Amino acid sequence: MTTAAAPEAIDVLGEAPSSHRLRDRSFVLLLAALTSVALIVLAVLLIDTGIDGIPQISISFLTNFPSAFPAKAGIQSAITGTLWLMGVVTFVIVPLGVASALYLEEYADGTRWWNRIIEVNIQNLAAVPSIVYGILGLAYIVRGPLSLGRTVLAGGLTLSLVVLPVVIITGREAIRAVPPSIREGALALGATRWQAIWRQILPASIPGIATGVILSISRAIGETAPLILVGAATFVAFNPTGLDSPFTALPLQIFSWISQPNDQFRLLAAAAIIVLLVILIVLNAVAIRLRNRYQQRW
Amino acid sequence: MATDAITSGVGGPSAESVFGPPRRRIGEKLIAVALFCAAATSVVITIGIVVSLTGETLTFFADQAVSVSGFLTGGQWTPLFSDPQFGIRPLVQGTLIITGIALIVAIPLGIGTAAFLSEYASPRVRKAVKPTLELLAGVPTVVFGYFALTFFTPTVLNSILGLDVSVFNGLAGGIIVGVLIVPTIASVAEDAMSAVPQSLREGAYGLGASRRQVTVRVVVPAALSGITAGIVLGASRAVGETMVVLIAAGQLPTTSLDPRNPMETMTAFIGATGKGDVPTGSTGYKAIFAVGFALFLITLILNTISIRFVRRYRQVYE
Numbered sequence: 277m278t279t280a281a282a283p284e285a286i287d288v289l290g291e292a293p294s295s296h297r298l299r300d301r302s303f304v305l306l307l308a309a310l311t312s313v314a315l316i317v318l319a320v321l322l323i324d325t326g327i328d329g330i331p332q333i334s335i336s337f338l339t340n341f342p343s344a345f346p347a348k349a350g351i352q353s354a355i356t357g358t359l360w361l362m363g364v365v366t367f368v369i370v371p372l373g374v375a376s377a378l379y380l381e382e383y384a385d386g387t388r389w390w391n392r393i394i395e396v397n398i399q400n401l402a403a404v405p406s407i408v409y410g411i412l413g414l415a416y417i418v419r420g421p422l423s424l425g426r427t428v429l430a431g432g433l434t435l436s437l438v439v440l441p442v443v444i445i446t447g448r449e450a451i452r453a454v455p456p457s458i459r460e461g462a463l464a465l466g467a468t469r470w471q472a473i474w475r476q477i478l479p480a481s482i483p484g485i486a487t488g489v490i491l492s493i494s495r496a497i498g499e500t501a502p503l504i505l506v507g508a509a510t511f512v513a514f515n516p517t518g519l520d521s522p523f524t525a526l527p528l529q530i531f532s533w534i535s536q537p538n539d540q541f542r543l544l545a546a547a548a549i550i551v552l553l554v555i556l557i558v559l560n561a562v563a564i565r566l567r568n569r570y571q572q573r574w
Numbered sequence: 575m576a577t578d579a580i581t582s583g584v585g586g587p588s589a590e591s592v593f594g595p596p597r598r599r600i601g602e603k604l605i606a607v608a609l610f611c612a613a614a615t616s617v618v619i620t621i622g623i624v625v626s627l628t629g630e631t632l633t634f635f636a637d638q639a640v641s642v643s644g645f646l647t648g649g650q651w652t653p654l655f656s657d658p659q660f661g662i663r664p665l666v667q668g669t670l671i672i673t674g675i676a677l678i679v680a681i682p683l684g685i686g687t688a689a690f691l692s693e694y695a696s697p698r699v700r701k702a703v704k705p706t707l708e709l710l711a712g713v714p715t716v717v718f719g720y721f722a723l724t725f726f727t728p729t730v731l732n733s734i735l736g737l738d739v740s741v742f743n744g745l746a747g748g749i750i751v752g753v754l755i756v757p758t759i760a761s762v763a764e765d766a767m768s769a770v771p772q773s774l775r776e777g778a779y780g781l782g783a784s785r786r787q788v789t790v791r792v793v794v795p796a797a798l799s800g801i802t803a804g805i806v807l808g809a810s811r812a813v814g815e816t817m818v819v820l821i822a823a824g825q826l827p828t829t830s831l832d833p834r835n836p837m838e839t840m841t842a843f844i845g846a847t848g849k850g851d852v853p854t855g856s857t858g859y860k861a862i863f864a865v866g867f868a869l870f871l872i873t874l875i876l877n878t879i880s881i882r883f884v885r886r887y888r889q890v891y892e
Contacts, residue, residue, distance in 0.1 A: 299784075303786040308694075310687060310690070311683075311703060314707065314753055324724075383609055384613070394616060397617050400878070400881075403811075405811075405841065405870075407814065408623060408870050411623075414848060416622055444613075469606075498714030498716070500816075501820075501845060504848055505845075530717075535821075542724055
C-alpha cells in the first residue's frame with residue numbers, strides 16, 4: 277500500500293535532505309531488528325531443542341513406555357493418549373463449532389440482546405486462560421456433576437472447551453466468505469433456508485471450516501495447563517483402552533520429564549518436544565494446503 | 575456487528591417481500607432451534623466457569639482459617655502447611671512482576687514488528703514473516719518453559735549476561751512470556767495500522783513528511799486504540815500464561831521484588847497444586863478456586879477493555 281506513495285513523492289519533489297535520509301535509514305533498521313528478535317528466539321529454541329533431543333530419538337524411544345530409568349523410557353502411551361484426545365476433541369468441536377457458527381452467521385438477528393450476549397461471550401471465552409478451563413474440568417467434568425474421573429473423555433472434553441471459541445470464530449469467517457449471491461440464488465430457486473445452507477453454503481465453506489478445525493486441534497494437543505489439572509496424576513505405562521481409561525499425553529509427559537531433576541530426563545523431554553512439534557507442523561501443513569488448494573476466490 | 579446482521583439478513587426479508595413467505599418444511603424450525611442450542615452452549619460454559627469458581631471460593635472463605643481481609647492483604651501464602659496462611663499478595667505480586675517484565679519486552683517488539691509489517695515490509699517479506707510469527711504463536715508453551723529453564727536461564731542470563739540468577743527465576747519467565755505474546759500484540763496492532771486510511775498518509779507525504787515521520791507521527795497515533803487493544807490483550811495472555819512460569823520461575827511464593835529470585839504466580843500455584851490429586855473439599859483444593867476466581871476476574875477485565883478499544887478503532891475507520 278505505502279510502497280506506491282513514497283516513490284512518487286520522491287519523483288516529484290526530489291530527494292529528502294540527507295539528515296532525514298540517515299534517520300530514516302536507521303529507523304528502518306531499528307524496526308527490522310525489533311521484528312527479527314522474536315524470529316531469532318524461535319530459531320534458537322528450535323536449534324537448541326534439536327541438539328538436545330534429536331540424538332535421543334530412536335525406535336525404542338517411540339515404542340517404549342515411561343520408565344523410572346531414562347535409558348528405557350519412551351513415549352508410546354503419550355502418543356496414543358494424544359491421538360485419543362485428538363479424536364475426542366474433533367468429535368466434540370466439529371458439530372458444536374459448526375452449528376454455533378451457522379447459527380450466528382445465518383440465523384441470529386444481531387440486534388437481539390441474547391444474540392449479542394452469545395457473541396460477546398464467545399469473544400471473551402477465547403481469551404480466558406486455559407488453566408481456568410482446567411479448573412472447570414476438574415470441578416465439573418472430573419468430579420462434580422459429570423464425575424468422569426481423570427479419563428480420556430474428561431481430558432478431551434476439557435480441551436474441547438478450550439478451543440471451541442476459536443473453532444466458532446474461524447467457522448464464522450469461513451461462512452461469511454461465501455458470497456450472499458449463492459444464498460440468494462438458492463432461495464430464489466425455492467430452497468428453504470436450511471436447504472440453501474446444507475447444499476450450498478456449507479459445501480462452499482468447508483475448506484475454511486476444516487482449516488480452522490485443524491488449527492484448533494493442533495492448539496488443543498499442545499495445551500498443557502488444563503491437562504495438569506484433569507490428566508493422570510500418576511505415571512501411565514499403558515495405552516488408553518477406551519474413553520474411560522486413564523491417560524497421559526505428549527505435553528504432560530514433557531512436563532513431567534522437565535520436572536525431574538535428572539538431566540537425562542530433560543534430554544528425553546527435548547526428544548518428546550520434537551515429536552510433538554513434528555505432529556503440529558504436519559497438522560499445520562495440511563491446514564495450509566487445504567486453504568490454498570480448495571479456497572475459492574469469488 | 576450491525577453490518578453482519580445486515581449482510582446476513584438481506585437475503586431473507588427482500589426475497590420475502592417479493593415472493594411471499596419462504597416455503598415451510600417440517601424440521602426447518604427444529605434445525606433453527608438446534609443450532610441456537612449449540613450457540614448457547616458457549617454461554618453455558620461461561621456460567622459453568624463462574625458458578626464453579628464462585629461456589630468453591632465462597633466455601634473457601636467460609637473456612638475458619640481464611641478471612642477475606644487476610645486473603646487480600648496478607649503477605650504469606652502457605653496453603654499446604656499445617657499452619658496455613660492465605661495471603662494472596664505474593665502470588666499477585668509474582669504475576670505482576672512477570673507480566674511487567676513481559677510487557678517491557680513485548681511492547682517495543684510487538685509495535686516495532688507491526689510497524690515494520692504494515693509500513694515497510696515488501697509483500698515478499700510479509701509473506702515470510704507473518705507465517706513465522708504464526709508458527710511462534712503455535713508453539714506449545716510447555717516448549718517455551720523448557721527453553722527458558724534449560725537454555726535461557728543458564729546460557730543467556732548466567733553465562734552471557736553474567737546476571738547470577740537462580741535456577742528458577744522471575745526474569746527468565748518474564749522475558750520468555752514477553753516473547754510469547756509478541757505475535758498477539760503484533761497482529762492486533764498491525765490490523766489497526768493497516769486500517770489507517772491511506773489518505774492520512776498521503777496528506778502527510780504531501781506536506782513533505784518522510785516515511786519515518788508518517789509512521790511515527792501519523793500511523794501510530796491514528797492506530798493508537800488498536801495498539802492499546804493489542805497490548806491489553808497481550809497483558810491478559812501474560813497474566814494467564816501457566817507453563818512457562820510454572821517451569822522456569824519456580825514455585826516459591828515470595829514478597830521479594832528481585833526478579834533474579836524464584837517467584838510464584840497465580841497460574842503457577844494453580845498448576846503446582848492441581849497436579850497432585852488434591853482431595854475434593856480440602857483447603858488446598860478450595861484455594862485453587864479462590865486463586866482461579868481472582869485470575870478469571872483480572873483477565874475478564876483486561877479482555878473487556880481490549881474489546882472496547884478494538885471496537886473504537888473499527889468505528890472510526892470502517
